[in-house]
Amino acid sequence: MNDGVLIAKNLFRKKLRAILMIVSILIAFAIFGVLAAFERAFNAGQEVSEDDRLVVVNKINFTQPLPISYFNRIAAVPGVRQVTYANWFGGYYQDPKNFTIVMAVEPATYLDITASDFAYDGAMRERFERTRTGALVGRQLAAKWGWKVGDRIPISSSIFQQKDGSHSWEVEIVGVFDKNKPQVDTNFMLIRWDYFDETRSFGKDTIGWLILKTDSPAINDRVSETIDKMFENSFYETATDTEKAFNKAFMAQLGNVALIVTLVVGAAFVTILMIVGNTMVMAVRERTREIAVLKTLGFSGARVLRLVLGETLLLALIGGGIGIAIAAAITASMRDSLSTFVPNLEVGPGIVLSAVGLMVALGLATGLVPAWNAFRLKIADGMGRG
Amino acid sequence: MNDSALVRLSGVGKGFVKGRDAISIFEHLDLAIPEGDFVAVMGPSGSGKSTLLNLLGGIDRPDTGAIEIAGTRIDGLSEGRLSRWRAATIGFVFQFYNLMPMLTAAQNVELPLLLTRLGGRERRAHVAAALEVVGLADRAKHYPREMSGGQQQRVAIARAIVSDPKLLLCDEPTGDLDRGSADEILAMLKSLNADLGKTVVMVTHDPAAARYAKRTLHLDKGHFEEKELAA
Numbered sequence: 146m147n148d149g150v151l152i153a154k155n156l157f158r159k160k161l162r163a164i165l166m167i168v169s170i171l172i173a174f175a176i177f178g179v180l181a182a183f184e185r186a187f188n189a190g191q192e193v194s195e196d197d198r199l200v201v202v203n204k205i206n207f208t209q210p211l212p213i214s215y216f217n218r219i220a221a222v223p224g225v226r227q228v229t230y231a232n233w234f235g236g237y238y239q240d241p242k243n244f245t246i247v248m249a250v251e252p253a254t255y256l257d258i259t260a261s262d263f264a265y266d267g268a269m270r271e272r273f274e275r276t277r278t279g280a281l282v283g284r285q286l287a288a289k290w291g292w293k294v295g296d297r298i299p300i301s302s303s304i305f306q307q308k309d310g311s312h313s314w315e316v317e318i319v320g321v322f323d324k325n326k327p328q329v330d331t332n333f334m335l336i337r338w339d340y341f342d343e344t345r346s347f348g349k350d351t352i353g354w355l356i357l358k359t360d361s362p363a364i365n366d367r368v369s370e371t372i373d374k375m376f377e378n379s380f381y382e383t384a385t386d387t388e389k390a391f392n393k394a395f396m397a398q399l400g401n402v403a404l405i406v407t408l409v410v411g412a413a414f415v416t417i418l419m420i421v422g423n424t425m426v427m428a429v430r431e432r433t434r435e436i437a438v439l440k441t442l443g444f445s446g447a448r449v450l451r452l453v454l455g456e457t458l459l460l461a462l463i464g465g466g467i468g469i470a471i472a473a474a475i476t477a478s479m480r481d482s483l484s485t486f487v488p489n490l491e492v493g494p495g496i497v498l499s500a501v502g503l504m505v506a507l508g509l510a511t512g513l514v515p516a517w518n519a520f521r522l523k524i525a526d527g528m529g530r531g
Numbered sequence: 532m533n534d535s536a537l538v539r540l541s542g543v544g545k546g547f548v549k550g551r552d553a554i555s556i557f558e559h560l561d562l563a564i565p566e567g568d569f570v571a572v573m574g575p576s577g578s579g580k581s582t583l584l585n586l587l588g589g590i591d592r593p594d595t596g597a598i599e600i601a602g603t604r605i606d607g608l609s610e611g612r613l614s615r616w617r618a619a620t621i622g623f624v625f626q627f628y629n630l631m632p633m634l635t636a637a638q639n640v641e642l643p644l645l646l647t648r649l650g651g652r653e654r655r656a657h658v659a660a661a662l663e664v665v666g667l668a669d670r671a672k673h674y675p676r677e678m679s680g681g682q683q684q685r686v687a688i689a690r691a692i693v694s695d696p697k698l699l700l701c702d703e704p705t706g707d708l709d710r711g712s713a714d715e716i717l718a719m720l721k722s723l724n725a726d727l728g729k730t731v732v733m734v735t736h737d738p739a740a741a742r743y744a745k746r747t748l749h750l751d752k753g754h755f756e757e758k759e760l761a762a
Binding site: 157525 | 588618651
């Protein structure tokens, strides 16, 4: 036997009580794990943003178009190293419920600017630039539908239609690309903007947004200011910001996920802190005589304090560990069905680490009062009370 | 006074405050118990028998005077040092056994050994020996709820002797037992005293129990009166 066995025996001496406390803790950590996984997935775009990448969108909001002519004008701004542009396609495959992220892009420059995020090999670049109806497909999306290079597939738009009234564009898959960073996902498709623009029935010669690289992150502010000033008082005013700020603003449309996570988890934790803390105070109080006996046998106050804290820590680690495991199972079960909207939904090492930190904090917080009471207990008082 | 005494109280005073009144239990108590003695302490309720035991075990501190046990002056020790001293020097036997209900007999006996540097194998050997001494080797894996009162008290005695303390302090060790079980326990204490040389101080109300001791001290109104008893 050792102190660990003693702690575990004490914790499970009343099994129903211990199980109920573990269940309440695991519920809190399961909520935490799932919400944190969503929060991380939502914010993954911010994490992979490059410091020297700026995004130019319509000042009204990013759903409004910009003229294609801005491409050359922005490329000429001092400090701009390279520019590309893209347009949201609003795609789906076969059925509107099969929502698919499709972007119409300028082939050469888009691949250059996003090359740090995705692995486009030379052959697929060459084919994409050569094939007007070509499409590059991310590995996850290709795997989802069983697509391979050479397949010709119809991809439809819920926003645009062709001049003949059709909503469907036929594209040829000329490459399947992988990712270079773990935080990004490959559940999307790139088609060529020129093909899309020539065939669509409205919005001709407009683009959704531009992405540019500056010579250095240090001149980002100056470049942003120059671009926005250049189009001031025009029909299409621009708002230029870092890619990180753009992604953050995009996610903000869905609500402040971080705040939701904090509030829900905070409420759950405060409730559990009170329940477990109160239960532990009572549980230790019931054992006053036993604690006095331990001290009589020679256990020091500090050691008794460690035993009680160990008990609440063990409780939090068991409950929290099961809770996080459940959260991992829940997110894993939802990953495929939500991969289009929330890519990379998972309880990753960062979340597990945060959860362990929270478990330790919860264990210490709930054990502090009973452990302190046990530490201070005078043997004579304890023997008399029990 | 005996200079080779294992236990020595010199001018010990102890009182407590109840409401506005200060009540004195002892004012100037002297006591010497030589090593190997078996002393029964008797006296009316409220005479301070349990307080005396608490003082001898370092559970309580005297207001005045000095307490020296096995060569250590304990009345001035810090709580931490007192805990270590108690673990090494004193074995306690309580009226209500005070075993941990969630631990087996062997685990209960092992508790004091968790405070030593002994490894797991050595601890198990000591526990087995202690349970053998009290005749419960076959009950090592039983929980307290699976044992009679007499058996539980024997486990408590095994726990008290497992770390080989010089002094056993017993507070009404047979107060919760029937006559037969009480005699078994008292015979065991006598054997520990006679065969293993343990010094035993036993508080009791029971004259029959006191007869197992080598001598009886009557504590009343803060003073001792001694009677030698034949076993």
